Amino acid sequence: QVQLQESGPALVKPSGTLSLTCAVSGGSISSSNWWTWVRQPPGKGLEWLGEVLHSGTTNYIPSLKSRLAISVDKSKNQFSLNLRSVTAADTAVYFCARVTGDRLVFDSWGQGTLVTVS
């Protein structure tokens, strides 16, 4: 069973770059799945950020497209998120997840990591 684990700094300064990595185990990142990031500000709902295929093809939420980059590292079986020019509004729990099948279900999730911009 595939497992995902987020890692990265818990605290980022305003105007800095938020960088997170999602390590994939129990499966290959080169499989025919999208790999995605979702965030959740404290006490609020879920927000889909973007996704990447093993080929490097990406889709992003339009509101963050100018600041966001998601990439894949097949040699390390992981994918990453970089969000530039962060503000306090980017404070959230960030989840990585696998998107499976033609129904595009988010069937495996990381535990989430809280990133505070301050």
Place this chain on the structure above:
Amino acid sequence: DIQMTQSPSSLSASIGDRVTITCRASQNIANSLNWYRQKPGKAPNLLIYAASSLQSGVPSRFSASGSGTDFTLTISNLQAEDFATYYCQQAYNTPRTFGQGTKVEIK
């Protein structure tokens, strides 16, 4: 972007109750609708995919229906572990938007 609107935003219920949550899409999404349950402090968990298909391992007290723009999730015989927040999400196109969530609380 496709907007997903859930109702109610919250509800109170007792163990053993039957509850229904609705989700409306701002445009036709066929049956490209998934439902997730999120317990406090945890990642969401897939319950239903393709509007009405029960994910493997999910109890049969969960059911769902709908197509086009209107969808429902029903929980029969509510259990303690079902007190959580539920989200619908459209998988029709990107951005893959979520509803704002429905919190099911203990009465």
